[in-house]
Amino acid sequence: MVRTTHLMGELESILLATDASEQSKGAAQEAVFTALECQAKLYILYVRTYYPEIPESLSKALEEGIPEETKNFLEKVRDMVTKEGGEAEIIIRDHPEAWRAIVEEAEKLNTDLIITGKRGRTGLKKLFMGSVTEKVVGYAPCKVMVVPKGVKIHGETILVATDGSYYAKKAEKEALSMGKRCSTLKRILALSVAKREEDLPRASKILEAFRELAQEEKLPPRVKLETIEVVGNPANMIVKVAQDEGADLILMGEYGVSGLEKFIMGSTTEKVIGLSKNSAILVVK
Ligand SMILES: Nc1ncnc2c1ncn2[C@@H]1O[C@H](COP(=O)(O)OP(=O)(O)O)[C@@H](O)[C@H]1O
Ligand SMILES: [Mg+2]
Structure with a gap:
């Protein structure tokens, strides 16, 4: 069991x-x-x-x-x-x-x-x-x-979605800490989605910073770190990449704007949860 x-x-x-x-x-x-x-x-x-x-x-x-x-x-x-x-x-x-x-x-x-x-x-x-x-x-x-209904987490590949924001950084740290603690974890995919072509360099910078963080945190060699920057709709791309790469857990930050009931969590996070059928989502606070 x-x-x-x-x-x-x-x-x-x-x-x-x-x-x-x-x-x-x-x-x-x-x-x-x-x-x-x-x-x-x-x-x-x-x-x-x-x-x-x-x-x-x-x-x-x-x-x-x-x-x-x-x-x-x-x-x-x-x-x-x-x-x-x-x-x-x-x-x-x-x-x-x-x-x-x-x-x-x-x-x-x-x-x-x-x-x-x-x-x-x-x-x-x-x-x-x-x-x-x-x-x-x-x-x-x-x-x-x-x-989501019927999802089982095997935990070999996880995906962390990052836009470099304060909350996304917390998700990045959580992903690395899982990488260190979890002996079955083989791959961490870090994904940054640029909404437009001209935003790609920013996405690359965010991922570069993540690679540096992984080095600082001494991610063990057993865990392969892959970074992916793409252009597209963030929520759609996050769910698609997770699905294509077989990541059964998606880590995200929540960036709630306090006080406004309407925005209790970031809209990308909300959309990813809504769209995801094959991966569980861990919202890191
Ligand atoms: N009465 C409840 N007690 C405890 N957990 C609940 C309750 N209602 C909903 N949940 C939790 O929230 C999840 C989603 O349910 P909910 O948001 O109510 O969706 P729906 O609108 O489809 O009923 C459930 O799978 C469960 O984890
Ligand atoms: Mg209900």
Whole structure:
């Protein structure tokens, strides 16, 4: 059961946010693997939502209890960890807004990573990603890994997308630190997308700086570092290169403009999460 990737390195605790939907099963699987690999405690959080404007909706939810299949799912996830000797705990919260409860729990428990599905029960096609995921990525106090349905992270090739910004640099550092810690990691692809031909030299500079950083950080020779600069639409290119190169994890920074609800995360990050079907996305904060 235990895989031998060590992608996330030293994590003390992980918060899996799950609505027990089909869509969120990949996230649960990755959470179990990551918790076992990293000997991190796994908190499995299910938020039972209600409408605060309708007081009866809470008492109704309480009365009805947690659906049997949801309970079974949560217990199954927990047991997958505990049977292998790991530590896991189910947390059930009642809250009008799932994302708020998830962010609050991450703060309270001081978790190092939140793992969510890309979509959930509602699965509205017109939305890039589920609204809970979107808000969690934007407001989380720690890294967030978004796992699209059915994605498995083998962790041989990872891609870090960088525009040289403050947050992207954090993602760069995370990629290098994974390179050092994770014995299965073979390739780090660093991608910088120039929107126009004339921006290419800037992209090259960003990647040059990344190569220098890799040297400073003493990336072991086992890990091959490849840098790619291309012209195109950033989100489309990031997803395409990840797909073509078989990178099952994309690292990105989030550059949220504080205060504006509308811009809770950078639009490239949001689009990549929306477009990605075969890679998980780690949003580094
Ligand atoms: N009630 C909830 N409790 C815990 N996690 C949730 C809850 N609702 C959603 N999530 C998390 O957010 C992910 C995306 O769900 P969501 O944003 O609600 O999408 P959708 O609109 O498709 O339902 C889920 O896979 C799950 O990880
Ligand atoms: Mg939902």
